[in-house]
Amino acid sequence: MKILVCISNVPDTTSKINFADGDTKFDTNGVQFVINPNDEFGLTRAMWFKEKQGATVHVATVGEASVEPTMRKALAIGADEAIRVNAVPTDGFFVAQQLAQVVKDGGYDLVIGGRESIDYNGGMVPGILATLLDMNFVNTCINLEVDGNNATATREIDGGKEKITTTLPLVVGGQKGLVQESDLRIPNMRGIMMARQKKLNVVEPVEAINATTDAKFDKPAPKGAVKLVDNVDDLVNLLHTEAKVI
Amino acid sequence: MSVLVYTESENGKFKKNAFEVASYASEVAKQLGTTVTAISVNTEENEGLGSYGVSKVLNVSDDKLKAFNAKAYARAIAQAATKEGSQVIIVSSSTDCKFLAPILAAKLQAGYAPNVVAAPEGTSPFTVKRTAFSNKGFAHTQINTDVKVIGVSNNAFGAHENSVTASVETFAPSLEDGDFSVKSVEADKAVGTVTIADADIVVSGGRGLKGPENWGMVEELAKVLGAATACSKPVSDMGWRPHGEHVGQTGKPVASNLYIAIGISGAIQHLAGISASKVKVVINTDPEAPFFKAADYGIVGDAFEVVPQLTEKLKEFKAQNS
Ligand SMILES: Cc1cc2nc3c(=O)[nH]c(=O)nc-3n(C[C@H](O)[C@H](O)[C@H](O)COP(=O)(O)OP(=O)(O)OC[C@H]3O[C@@H](n4cnc5c(N)ncnc54)[C@H](O)[C@@H]3O)c2cc1C
Ligand SMILES: Nc1ncnc2c1ncn2[C@@H]1O[C@H](COP(=O)(O)O)[C@@H](O)[C@H]1O
Numbered sequence: 236m237k238i239l240v241c242i243s244n245v246p247d248t249t250s251k252i253n254f255a256d257g258d259t260k261f262d263t264n265g266v267q268f269v270i271n272p273n274d275e276f277g278l279t280r281a282m283w284f285k286e287k288q289g290a291t292v293h294v295a296t297v298g299e300a301s302v303e304p305t306m307r308k309a310l311a312i313g314a315d316e317a318i319r320v321n322a323v324p325t326d327g328f329f330v331a332q333q334l335a336q337v338v339k340d341g342g343y344d345l346v347i348g349g350r351e352s353i354d355y356n357g358g359m360v361p362g363i364l365a366t367l368l369d370m371n372f373v374n375t376c377i378n379l380e381v382d383g384n385n386a387t388a389t390r391e392i393d394g395g396k397e398k399i400t401t402t403l404p405l406v407v408g409g410q411k412g413l414v415q416e417s418d419l420r421i422p423n424m425r426g427i428m429m430a431r432q433k434k435l436n437v438v439e440p441v442e443a444i445n446a447t448t449d450a451k452f453d454k455p456a457p458k459g460a461v462k463l464v465d466n467v468d469d470l471v472n473l474l475h476t477e478a479k480v481i
Numbered sequence: 482m483s484v485l486v487y488t489e490s491e492n493g494k495f496k497k498n499a500f501e502v503a504s505y506a507s508e509v510a511k512q513l514g515t516t517v518t519a520i521s522v523n524t525e526e527n528e529g530l531g532s533y534g535v536s537k538v539l540n541v542s543d544d545k546l547k548a549f550n551a552k553a554y555a556r557a558i559a560q561a562a563t564k565e566g567s568q569v570i571i572v573s574s575s576t577d578c579k580f581l582a583p584i585l586a587a588k589l590q591a592g593y594a595p596n597v598v599a600a601p602e603g604t605s606p607f608t609v610k611r612t613a614f615s616n617k618g619f620a621h622t623q624i625n626t627d628v629k630v631i632g633v634s635n636n637a638f639g640a641h642e643n644s645v646t647a648s649v650e651t652f653a654p655s656l657e658d659g660d661f662s663v664k665s666v667e668a669d670k671a672v673g674t675v676t677i678a679d680a681d682i683v684v685s686g687g688r689g690l691k692g693p694e695n696w697g698m699v700e701e702l703a704k705v706l707g708a709a710t711a712c713s714k715p716v717s718d719m720g721w722r723p724h725g726e727h728v729g730q731t732g733k734p735v736a737s738n739l740y741i742a743i744g745i746s747g748a749i750q751h752l753a754g755i756s757a758s759k760v761k762v763v764i765n766t767d768p769e770a771p772f773f774k775a776a777d778y779g780i781v782g783d784a785f786e787v788v789p790q791l792t793e794k795l796k797e798f799k800a801q802n803s
Binding site for chain 2: 272355360362401453462465468473
């Protein structure tokens with residue numbers, strides 16, 4: 236089985252968010268970038284397929300050279316090869332079209348992406364990718380087993396979960412649950428050394444549409460101070476008369 | 482030319498968000514000088530959508546669509562959009578809609594803007610405001626394509642009555658076998674409880690509650706309020722609560738009217754996922770807990786004392802006010 240894990244390079248979850256250039260761009264100043272957490276769960280599941288079922292695992296990112304440390308981390312965790320499409324990932328539709336070309340060229344059976352990137356929160360790349368390639372697609376995937384050409388998955392639904400059967404070729408939008416939190420791996424020295432020897436292929440983008448443009452950004456208005464109360468009578472009263480939520 | 486809205490249902494009845502997305506569609510139609518057509522699947526009482534500005538309902542009645550199927554539903558919506566010549570398609574932010582929207586966007590070569598929190602800021606270029614960076618920011622996104630798909634954030638726009646007469650038509654999309662190549666085998670869904678996605682009020686517990694055996698009081702409080710229950714990430718990682726209850730940046734997003742956090746410290750990753758909620762209440766023993774900076778109301782106190790008292794008080798309040 237050939238697996239492609241799509242990795243989005245995102246600000247660390249603790250990052251403070253600021254905007255630059257007249258609020259038209261995300262301000263990367265002082266921001267630490269990491270593998271999108273949803274993709275990290277997917278990558279770890281891919282490692283399981285590699286170790287238990289002999290799968291080959293490649294990772295792909297659409298991004299400029301600055302994303303390479305994140306890709307090296309994925310290689311250090313154990314991916315066999317990395318592919319970087321050399322383009323600014325401006326729009327989910329654009330990214331999906333680039334990844335579609337990577338999937339076609341590489342002949343992957345299983346593509347694992349994340350439910351959403353925690354930066355622009357598009358939640359669209361895996362679904363668009365699957366549809367462009369006419370591959371099966373399961374979103375909010377919290378469990379995945381593959382047996383030959385058949386796949387069994389569990390998807391999170393509002394208020395519960397749903398068991399699904401389908402076939403390869405398959406794209407999933409993964410999240411926590413795909414592996415346990417405790418299964419996530421921190422790259423060790425050996426992994427980091429080995430990653431240096433692994434291939435990081437750079438390919439040029441194909442022509443594609445930019446379906447959306449983020450023209451401007453802003454931040455929520457600062458919050459007023461909390462109102463502290465010392466008994467539940469006052470709380471219920473405030474929630475009723477002031478906040479009007481009960 | 483009409484604006485198309487997909488109005489979701491469950492067991493034949495419209496979900497609450499159906500009226501919110503219909504209201505949103507009605508506002509977009511007003512801006513564009515056109516009408517609203519809804520597409521509904523296996524629903525009754527379709528005329529009711531007229532109260533929210535829908536003048537035509539395309540009702541699909543098909544046993545094959547009894548269980549939700551993203552690809553098949555997306556095809557049905559795409560065909561309805563083509564039939565109506567719709568350039569704008571509105572969906573909700575439910576898990577199912579977030580599953581089908583990208584498929585729909587790809588089918589129609591449409592730009593998709595998710596998590597939209599307000600009426601369009603302009604129609605040329607078509608610009609919407611949406612949350613980004615896990616609620617730490619907003620993006621003003623232009624959609625450049627002829628056809629546009631908009632995902633409306635839960636509880637952001639609200640349902641607004643705007644009565645018109647709705648005509649109901651039967652609509653039979655032509656589905657292909659390939660649309661059913663992802664099969665639902667079984668759904669395991671709590672019955673009779675409110676889901677986080679649909680809830681007006683969410684009651685959430687953290688590690689401060691010490692162990693799974695202490696969730697009875699959280700459930701009790703949620704019951705009195707008609708609320709959904711949720712939890713912080715470590716609580717679901719330790720298996721105290723199911724994964725589906727984990728909220729935050731890497732869990733489910735919460736955009737409720739009221740969010741009550743009990744024994745949750747308020748880590749940045751937790752706040753990122755819940756800050757779209759309108760009113761936040763925190764109950765925590767530690768006055769220095771970061772959550773107090775993000776909350777509207779707070780009680781510094783022991784959850785094991787405060788929560789049962791709050792439940793009792795709310796019972797009295799409900800008895801008086803119903
Ligand atoms: C990549 C990444 C992603 C993450 N994503 C998420 C996410 O999506 N959601 C999320 O929640 N977390 C997430 N986290 C974890 C987050 O950083 C915090 O560790 C977590 O939110 C803490 O959970 P908690 O508040 O329940 O526990 P704690 O931080 O241990 O806080 C417990 C609180 O309970 C209070 N307390 C103790 N006893 C009582 C009592 N008797 N009565 C009342 N209060 C009491 C304490 O004062 C304390 O403030 C993420 C972390 C990382 C690194
Ligand atoms: N620039 C990118 N390069 C590679 N994969 C991406 C990129 N952006 C998004 N993805 C993948 O698509 C998923 C959903 O991202 P998004 O649609 O941006 O929320 C991510 O979790 C990744 O798996």
